[in-house]
Amino acid sequence: MKKLELYYFPECPYCQIVLETIEETNLKDKISYYNTNKDPARREKLIKDTGRATVPCLYIDDKPMHESRDISNWLQQYAKEV
Numbered sequence: 863m864k865k866l867e868l869y870y871f872p873e874c875p876y877c878q879i880v881l882e883t884i885e886e887t888n889l890k891d892k893i894s895y896y897n898t899n900k901d902p903a904r905r906e907k908l909i910k911d912t913g914r915a916t917v918p919c920l921y922i923d924d925k926p927m928h929e930s931r932d933i934s935n936w937l938q939q940y941a942k943e944v
């Protein structure tokens with residue numbers, strides 16, 4: 863199993879796309895969630911790691927992946943493997 867951490871905030875439509883994919887793929891309980899609007903330390907980490915505060919960002923074994931489409935595609939592929 864990989865360590866999966868989603869940096870997001872619920873008002874973001876791109877995050878909603880990723881959250882829908884998570885529902886569809888039954889990966890909900892396999893991911894930790896950090897709301898960057900409510901967690902300044904996580905927001906700062908995101909900026910430090912990636913140079914921007916843009917969400918969604920999925921950390922896969924501590925490596926950040928941006929872009930909702932890329933994240934959704936990756937999750938769909940991963941769900942077939944676990």
Ligand SMILES: N[C@@H](CCC(=O)N[C@@H](CS)C(=O)NCC(=O)O)C(=O)O
Pocket residue numbers: 873874875876877914915916917918928929930931
């Ligand atoms: N192309 C990106 C767009 C993501 C995006 O624009 N996210 C907005 C929230 S809806 C955001 O994080 N804005 C804050 C920022 O860019 O610092 C994706 O599909 O993931």
